[in-house]
Amino acid sequence: MEKTRSAAVFGLRAGFLALILAACLLPLNGQGQRADTVDWRNSAPRVYLDGSVVDRDYVLTEIPFVSYVRDRADADIHILSTAQYGEGGTEYLIEFIGKGKFQDIRFTLKYFSDRLFTEDEEREGYVRVLKKGLMPFLARTDLEEMLAVSFKEKSKPAPIKDPWDRWLFSLSVGGSSSGEKYYGSKSYRGSFSVNRVTEDLKITASFNTSVNKSRFTFDDLEINTETKSWRAGSLVVKSLGDHWSVGGWVQAVSSTYSNEDHSFRLAPAVEYNFFPYSQATRKELRVLYRLNYSTYRYFEETIYGKLAEHLWSQSLNVTLQVRQPWGSASASVIGSHYFHDFSKNRVSLYGGLSFRVWKGFSFYVSGDYAVVHDQLSIVKGDLTDEEIFLRLKELATTYSYYISVGISYSFGSSLSRSVNPRFGESYFY
Numbered sequence: 001m002e003k004t005r006s007a008a009v010f011g012l013r014a015g016f017l018a019l020i021l022a023a024c025l026l027p028l029n030g031q032g033q034r035a036d037t038v039d040w041r042n043s044a045p046r047v048y049l050d051g052s053v054v055d056r057d058y059v060l061t062e063i064p065f066v067s068y069v070r071d072r073a074d075a076d077i078h079i080l081s082t083a084q085y086g087e088g089g090t091e092y093l094i095e096f097i098g099k100g101k102f103q104d105i106r107f108t109l110k111y112f113s114d115r116l117f118t119e120d121e122e123r124e125g126y127v128r129v130l131k132k133g134l135m136p137f138l139a140r141t142d143l144e145e146m147l148a149v150s151f152k153e154k155s156k157p158a159p160i161k162d163p164w165d166r167w168l169f170s171l172s173v174g175g176s177s178s179g180e181k182y183y184g185s186k187s188y189r190g191s192f193s194v195n196r197v198t199e200d201l202k203i204t205a206s207f208n209t210s211v212n213k214s215r216f217t218f219d220d221l222e223i224n225t226e227t228k229s230w231r232a233g234s235l236v237v238k239s240l241g242d243h244w245s246v247g248g249w250v251q252a253v254s255s256t257y258s259n260e261d262h263s264f265r266l267a268p269a270v271e272y273n274f275f276p277y278s279q280a281t282r283k284e285l286r287v288l289y290r291l292n293y294s295t296y297r298y299f300e301e302t303i304y305g306k307l308a309e310h311l312w313s314q315s316l317n318v319t320l321q322v323r324q325p326w327g328s329a330s331a332s333v334i335g336s337h338y339f340h341d342f343s344k345n346r347v348s349l350y351g352g353l354s355f356r357v358w359k360g361f362s363f364y365v366s367g368d369y370a371v372v373h374d375q376l377s378i379v380k381g382d383l384t385d386e387e388i389f390l391r392l393k394e395l396a397t398t399y400s401y402y403i404s405v406g407i408s409y410s411f412g413s414s415l416s417r418s419v420n421p422r423f424g425e426s427y428f429y
Contacts (some may be wrong), residue, residue, distance in 0.1 A: 043142045044347045045102070045135075048075035049299045050325070052083035052092065054126040055119075063129045065143060066134065072356065076100055077137055078325055079130070082282055086197050088166065092126065093282065096133045097325060102140070109133050115168075167196045184215040195379040201245075205234040229255040242276040249290075258394050259377045267292045282324075288317040303396070309376075312339040325356040327362070336374070344374045367403035 047066045049056060060068060072078050078097040083090050090113045097125040098105035113122040138147060173190040191208035209230035216223040230253075237247035248268040251261055269290040275283050292313045301307055315336035322329050330352045337345035352366035378396045 036408050045076040045137050045141060046074060047077045047079060047132075048072040049079050049081070051081040051323070053081050054092070054113075055123040058123045059130065059248055063130060063134070065138070065146075072325060073358075076102055077134070078210070079133070080323075080325060082323055084280060088168070088197060089113050089117070092129075094129060094133060095282075096137070098137065102137050105136055107136075109134075141312070142352075165196070166198060167194060169194050179215075180188045182217045186212065187212045200239045202237040203240075205232075207232040227256050229253075229257065231255075238285075239277075242278070245271045246279075256299065256393075259298050259300055259302065259379050261297045263294060263296045265292055265294045284319070286317075286319045288319075289319065290315045291319070296377065298377055299379075302376060303324060303378045303380045306376070311376075313337060314339070327353070329353045329355075338374065338376075345371075346374045347371045359408045361407070363407050365405045367401065369401045371397070371399055372397055 013163075044065060044067045046069045048069050049059065049070065050072065066077075068260070069075050076099055077123040078099060080095045080097060082092070082093050082095075092111040092113070093108055094111060095108045096106065097243070108130050109132065111126055113125060117125070135147070135149075170193045171191075172216060175188045179184045179185065182211070187210065189208070190208040191206065193204070193206035195307060196203045207230070210228070212227045214224075214225045231251070232253075233249060233251035235247065235249050237245050239245055245270070249265065250267075251265045254260065254299040259358075267290050269288060271286055271288040272289075273280075277284075292315065293311075294313065295308075295310050296306075297308045298306065313322045313336060315334060317332065317334045319332040320330065330350075332348075332350045334348040335345070348368060348370040350366075352364075354362065354364040356362050375396055377394070379393055383393055383395075
């Protein structure tokens with residue numbers, strides 16, 4: 001019995017000593033692994049993710065064999081991802097731009113995310129395309145020996161039977177209410193849309209309506225306001241090759257704010273894009289001409305003594321949009337006028353620029369300006385103070401503008417942060 005007890009004690013002591021020895025060795029082993037990891041990281045190409053990236057944290061987690069930087073000037077590979085949204089889903093154009101020793105490599109891959117994809121399916125497919133695009137770069141590094149290529153054979157997909165023939169329907173209703181002692185508001189809204197979009201033909205139709213009610217109380221004075229509007233419209237566009245499109249709009253509108261009891265507009269149009277439409281997510285220069293026939297019936301007599309009228313007008317829209325590694329820029333000019341009186345016209349200018357000036361330093365500016373001489377629905381006579389200050393009725397003006405300017409700067413480690421989802425994104429509770 002004594003021998004048995006001694007053996008048990010000896011076994012416990014030996015096990016305890018083994019645990020201590022293992023605990024001492026673990027840091028040393030970890031140090032060796034971390035050193036290997038550091039060496040491996042130093043030889044990995046540096047990647048800068050730019051643009052419409054699907055779930056950036058997921059990308060960093062699923063593609064750990066490269067280093068990520070937060071400034072394109074530090075990158076060996078600049079990945080610029082742009083998205084084009086449609087009713088059937090989203091098409092991503094992912095451009096891989098080599099820099100330094102990879103400067104001779106530059107190509108673009110496509111990824112299409114079906115609208116029925118779950119979030120997980122979308123990001124899995126996106127990462128799969130990123131991995132394919134990184135292979136030519138990794139093949140030139142020391143990591144090449146650590147790579148393996150697998151081939152997954154798929155059976156030929158059966159023809160897809162779509163009982164809806166690509167038609168997509170959407171319905172939305174909602175409302176809101178807010179208030180306090182001297183103020184209260186309620187709003188109701190609803191919308192319905194139907195769309196069918198293919199590469200050759202685009203058809204969209206929609207209807208939306210809204211009602212907004214407000215109450216203002218000042219001592220013994222109480223003011224109740226209400227604005228109503230509804231809008232229905234449809235667009236049909238036919239593709240005519242890589243540069244031309246033809247189609248038109250039809251629209252009906254009613255708005256108490258704009259003094260339109262109801263109006264109807266028919267507008268055939270033609271458009272030319274100097275670049276192929278397939279490059280629209282990166283660059284486009286479009287010229288759109290539209291001829292408009294409109295009928296109006298007003299709630300109240302206008303400043304021109306009209307309760308109803310039928311008018312012809314035309315408009316020309318020139319739009320330039322560019323997205324490059326240095327940033328993005330867009331500009332548009334829209335001019336329109338009525339044929340019965342050329343002085344009834346409008347010219348609108350819009351511009352936007354986002355420019356990366358230096359490491360972590362970006363500058364952006366955007367704005368628009370319109371010269372307005374075509375407000376035909378303005379109510380005749382004086383408006384009440386409530387209608388003016390609460391913006392219940394449209395007021396006459398000769399111009400409108402908007403401008404936004406800003407800079408952003410970030411500094412610190414050039415490597416992107418590690419992914420750590422613990423406690424979510426909230427810092428306070």
